[in-house]
Amino acid sequence: MRSEFNPLSDPICDFSDSEAWPGFAESLYDRGRFTEILRQSVTSAVLYERHRMSLAALDAVETLLQPEFNRDQVAPALEILYQQLADLYHQADIPKRLRTRQFICASGLIMSPDHCITTIRDARRMHAFVRGIDQGLRILREKFEGPLHIVYPACGPFAPLLLPLLSFYQQSGSYSANDLKITLIDVQEGATQSLWQVIKALEVQEFIADVMCMDALEYRSDQVVHMVVIEAMQHGFSREGHFLLARHFAQLLDGQGLMIPEEISVRAVLNDPQEELVTQWQECNGQGESDQLKQRIRGKRKELGEILKMDVAFLRSVAPAAGRDQSLMVACGQVTVPVLTPSEGSPILMLITTVNTYGGEWLHDYDSGITHPLPDAQVCINFIPKDAQPGDLWVNSGDCLRFYYNFTGLPGFFAVRENLADSSAKVSRELAHDC
Amino acid sequence: MIAEARQLRVAVFAGSQFAVNLIAELMQRKQLALVVFPGKNSQKDDFSVLAQALEAAQVPFVVLRSGQQEVIAEHLKRLHITVGIVATFPQKIPASLIQAFRLGLYNLHAALLPAYPGPAPIYWQIRDGQSESGIVLHRVTEQMDSGNIVAKRLVAIHPLDTSASLHNQMAHLGTQLVSAALEELMRLKTPLLGEVQTRHFSALSEAAVYARRPEQQDNVIRLSEQNAEDIAAICRAGNGTQVPVIIELKQVWVQLLQATAVDYPTFNTPPGTVLFVGDPEGFIVAACGSALRLEVLSCSDGIFGGLAFAERFGIDAGAQLSVPLFFKQRA
Numbered sequence: 001m002r003s004e005f006n007p008l009s010d011p012i013c014d015f016s017d018s019e020a021w022p023g024f025a026e027s028l029y030d031r032g033r034f035t036e037i038l039r040q041s042v043t044s045a046v047l048y049e050r051h052r053m054s055l056a057a058l059d060a061v062e063t064l065l066q067p068e069f070n071r072d073q074v075a076p077a078l079e080i081l082y083q084q085l086a087d088l089y090h091q092a093d094i095p096k097r098l099r100t101r102q103f104i105c106a107s108g109l110i111m112s113p114d115h116c117i118t119t120i121r122d123a124r125r126m127h128a129f130v131r132g133i134d135q136g137l138r139i140l141r142e143k144f145e146g147p148l149h150i151v152y153p154a155c156g157p158f159a160p161l162l163l164p165l166l167s168f169y170q171q172s173g174s175y176s177a178n179d180l181k182i183t184l185i186d187v188q189e190g191a192t193q194s195l196w197q198v199i200k201a202l203e204v205q206e207f208i209a210d211v212m213c214m215d216a217l218e219y220r221s222d223q224v225v226h227m228v229v230i231e232a233m234q235h236g237f238s239r240e241g242h243f244l245l246a247r248h249f250a251q252l253l254d255g256q257g258l259m260i261p262e263e264i265s266v267r268a269v270l271n272d273p274q275e276e277l278v279t280q281w282q283e284c285n286g287q288g289e290s291d292q293l294k295q296r297i298r299g300k301r302k303e304l305g306e307i308l309k310m311d312v313a314f315l316r317s318v319a320p321a322a323g324r325d326q327s328l329m330v331a332c333g334q335v336t337v338p339v340l341t342p343s344e345g346s347p348i349l350m351l352i353t354t355v356n357t358y359g360g361e362w363l364h365d366y367d368s369g370i371t372h373p374l375p376d377a378q379v380c381i382n383f384i385p386k387d388a389q390p391g392d393l394w395v396n397s398g399d400c401l402r403f404y405y406n407f408t409g410l411p412g413f414f415a416v417r418e419n420l421a422d423s424s425a426k427v428s429r430e431l432a433h434d435c
Numbered sequence: 436m437i438a439e440a441r442q443l444r445v446a447v448f449a450g451s452q453f454a455v456n457l458i459a460e461l462m463q464r465k466q467l468a469l470v471v472f473p474g475k476n477s478q479k480d481d482f483s484v485l486a487q488a489l490e491a492a493q494v495p496f497v498v499l500r501s502g503q504q505e506v507i508a509e510h511l512k513r514l515h516i517t518v519g520i521v522a523t524f525p526q527k528i529p530a531s532l533i534q535a536f537r538l539g540l541y542n543l544h545a546a547l548l549p550a551y552p553g554p555a556p557i558y559w560q561i562r563d564g565q566s567e568s569g570i571v572l573h574r575v576t577e578q579m580d581s582g583n584i585v586a587k588r589l590v591a592i593h594p595l596d597t598s599a600s601l602h603n604q605m606a607h608l609g610t611q612l613v614s615a616a617l618e619e620l621m622r623l624k625t626p627l628l629g630e631v632q633t634r635h636f637s638a639l640s641e642a643a644v645y646a647r648r649p650e651q652q653d654n655v656i657r658l659s660e661q662n663a664e665d666i667a668a669i670c671r672a673g674n675g676t677q678v679p680v681i682i683e684l685k686q687v688w689v690q691l692l693q694a695t696a697v698d699y700p701t702f703n704t705p706p707g708t709v710l711f712v713g714d715p716e717g718f719i720v721a722a723c724g725s726a727l728r729l730e731v732l733s734c735s736d737g738i739f740g741g742l743a744f745a746e747r748f749g750i751d752a753g754a755q756l757s758v759p760l761f762f763k764q765r766a
Contacts (some may be wrong), residue, residue, distance in 0.1 A: 097714035099710070102751045103713060104704060104753060105702070106764070406703075409701065410702075410704050
């Protein structure tokens with residue numbers, strides 16, 4: 001094989017004879033042919049890049065679909081895919097103003113596309129969602145004839161929970177474009193511009209029914225929706241508009257359709273803030289939390305109870321009511337603050353989200369960024385804060401806390417002290433006064 | 436008439452840079468005979484440059500120290516000064532000096548008295564969101580800002596006026612007012628009597644509150660207590676004064692040079708929530724019941740446009756600008 005090619009002295013070679021530079025043929029000085037050759041080499045490079053990304057997607061999804069989560073395999077595979085997607089994103093010529101805009105709207109926080117590109121690196125989340133979607137599709141395939149329509153709102157610039165899976169399906173032959181039709185929705189124009197690039201790079205265009213740049217709450221469909229994939233939340237089921245989006249799409253979903261995740265549960269717990277928020281991470285030593293550490297920290301918590309369990313049935317029944325200030329909210333669960341020993345001091349209230357994507361696929365606390373406990377330092381348990389702030393809630397052992405979920409602005413839970421004994425005593429006093 | 440006006444010999448009691456325009460005009464007309472600087476310079480103005488210019492023009496200047504009014508009176512007599520003009524002078528002129536001007540002592544005030552008496556009328560009119568004002572020339576009496584008005588000019592306050600821009604406009608108009616008054620004095624050869632102060636606009640009728648000098652506390656932005664319009668007005672009022680307008684962002688105090696109320700819903704987020712970071716909308720935060728675009732900020736790292744500030748220091752929509760409560764020992 002020729003190791004060097006000198007265009008001035010080396011003989012003209014036939015295409016089939018050339019090993020060093022497969023693009024060259026006939027006369028080097030034929031500008032038309034030379035241009036054509038350059039075109040082929042560039043096209044080859046593009047094809048090579050696409051092929052590389054498809055292979056990375058195939059590799060990543062193969063590891064994700066393994067039943068047992070193996071971080072040592074999943075994380076590197078996802079990292080390779082992420083790097084390629086990130087390169088594509090940054091080279092896509094999407095204007096900076098579209099990549100960086102981030103804002104709060106009626107349904108919650110809309111993250112900038114730049115901030116969304118790393119979702120794919122959340123290995124546990126990807127594992128649970130990809131496996132959940134895959135299992136859900138198998139069930140739907142048995143139930144429905146014809147193409148399955150999947151809608152993925154708030155999908156971000158990479159639609160990470162679905163597009164790599166589509167590439168896998170295409171390469172493995174599991175599903176064809178006749179089996180699946182995907183609608184991707186994102187309100188950020190920067191995200192939808194990126195999506196078209198990723199779709200082309202993964203060569204899954206045939207699966208895509210549409211990419212829509214719109215507020216997903218405005219979406220209506222004249223086709224049956226068989227599956228909805230949503231993930232728009234931060235820890236403590238807060239800040240982003242998952243609840244409103246899920247509620248909207250629950251109305252559009254076919255009666256036998258599936259929402260991924262199937263169920264989201266939020267519960268309230270108490271723990272020593274030093275232990276939960278500082279000490280356990282120092283013990284990790286930056287290596288990530290081991291299952292042993294997780295079990296130990298869970299063992300130290302006091303469980304107060306579930307305050308929200310969200311599935312399609314719940315979503316179809318819930319009707320948010322307007323508060324006095326016109327914010328939309330819904331009443332959730334009630335818990336009682338337990339009696340605490342002196343050694344338990346003044347614990348911190350935390351909200352923990354558990355996500356069941358589908359079947360046996362779960363995300364528990366600390367498995368993913370979206371299931372990290374959310375502390376609420378404004379609920380002051382058995383103490384009066386040194387620095388009283390607006391929004392502080394002083395509660396004591398024995399008090400009942402009712403949680404409400406606020407939908408507007410920055411969605412999230414807030415607690416209200418609700419002591420039935422106090423309430424009835426107050427009513428009695430008022431009645432006596434009126435008399 | 437102009438030649439006769441030159442025969443007038445005028446003393447100017449100069450309390451701030453507001454008087455510079457007037458002094459320059461009177462020097463040019465060769466009417467300036469004496470400049471009196473305050474003994475207590477509460478505004479910390481630097482008069483050294485002005486003093487150099489006066490020296491070069493051979494115009495004498497003195498400082499009015501407490502109990503030394505006779506010294507000034509001697510100067511007035513020696514220099515044959517018949518008219519005095521007071522411009523933002525922070526000290527009360529003693530009665531004996533008021534009497535020492537044969538053709539009267541007059542004060543320039545940047546508000547339509549009796550509205551906004553006091554040393555900082557420009558600041559408070561902008562801060563209160565006033566759209567109309569004026570510059571008046573009135574007789575100096577023993578009670579400050581109370582004498583008869585001998586001349587006035589109405590001034591519209593532009594929605595984007597700052598203390599500095601309105602100050603400059605008022606100083607310029609004030610000079611014109613004084614020039615016209617001096618010509619009148621030459622013609623009449625008697626003090627101008629003027630008219631008793633009466634309220635001009637019903638909107639200002641509540642504004643007889645003393646326009647005291649702003650303190651730092653007046654220029655602290657509290658997103659949880661102030662609405663966007665008020666904050667924008669505070670920024671404009673503080674812009675060009677020696678009391679910076681400051682706002683706490685993520686536990687760091689920065690100077691807020693310009694902000695504008697914008698029509699963007701807060702979605703019931705708490706004040707201090709960052710609502711929008713993006714181009715072209717800018718860096719928008721929730722104030723009390725309204726939204727505010729932070730447009731120009733200054734800190735130890737430089738002066739930034741709002742969006743550049745947010746980008747440089749990693750502030751995104753959804754963030755809370757108030758002191759974070761996350762894991763702060765509160766028990």
